[in-house]
């Protein structure tokens with residue numbers, strides 16, 4: 001069954017390039033990103049894994065652990081990492097899970113047979129420290145993902161988890177935020193000492209509270 005926002009991320013034990021991993025234990029108290037790719041030694045996937053490796057310090061800064069997955073073997077993954085590092089000027093330092101029996105792929109509904117037969121599509125799951133799923137994305141095999149966008153969503157999730165704000169379209173860390181409708185004007189005056197602007201009664205903006 002498809003995984004929905006707010007569901008607990010299913011736990012699993014898998015072989016990976018970093019050895020045997022129990023997913024929940026590996027996550028510990030961190031945020032997590034689990035992302036699948038269709039197959040090793042393929043061009044779009046090579047650029048994606050390189051992009052993820054090159055931005056991994058930004059994930060780490062935010063307390064996020066990332067893990068990739070495909071239905072290929074650990075041996076294939078290890079051979080491919082050398083190519084990724086060479087061609088993408090990267091030093092890949094996160095685990096790639098091997099799922100040849102498609103156990104995790106089934107658990108997370110990562111195989112969409114009408115789009116891509118028997119291989120995982122490009123799924124992304126962002127998981128909070130309480131193990132709930134906060135974001136799901138599904139991209140086709142022909143489109144490489146934007147890892148800056150995944151970081152941007154994590155910035156929004158981490159901000160909105162602690163402050164009574166939401167983030168508008170195309171928001172970037174440091175931009176103004178939206179005061180959530182559940183907060184009255186009276187309460188907003190207390191919660192947002194930098195003030196807020198009422199554009200419409202339902203559309204109020206405030207400087208980012210944690211900046």
Ligand code: BEZ
Nearest residue numbers: 038039042043044045141
């Ligand atoms: C790729 O990564 O280039 C790719 C993988 C599977 C199907 C199509 C493209």
